[in-house]
Amino acid sequence: MQSGKSNNFYEVLSLRSQNINNVGINDIKRAYRCMTLQYHPDVCHDHSNKEESMRRFFELQKAYETLSDPILRENYDYQLSLRDSSENSSRIVHKDVWERQLNELRRRSLHGVEKRRRI
DSSP states (O other), X not given: OOSSOXXXXXXXXXXXXXXXXXXXXXXXXXXXXXXXXXXXXXXXXXXXXXXXXXXXXXXXXXXXXXXXXXXXXXXXXXXXXXXXXXXXXHHHHHHHHHHHHHHHHHHHHXXXXXXXXXX
């Protein structure tokens, strides 16, 4: 990782692979754990480097949050153009993501309504 802003979350987690689409959730978790042990502010004993460690730690957290969530990762990968970039597939990806998010919101709403009825 370079000092300064890193734009690629896969690089932040040191996941350098020929095909990023083959990186699984277990690879992401393993890389995150390894990197956080290295950059966690409580583990950093060099006080002169503590600010840099904190910056990298927060960057690692953001990368993990994004790549460990399937919907966020799909959107992120699309933005990086790591997925199929043809026009038809991008419409399908966006529609699929939108439908999953909508279904999740419906499920949460129904759950909330049922919860209120019981009270």
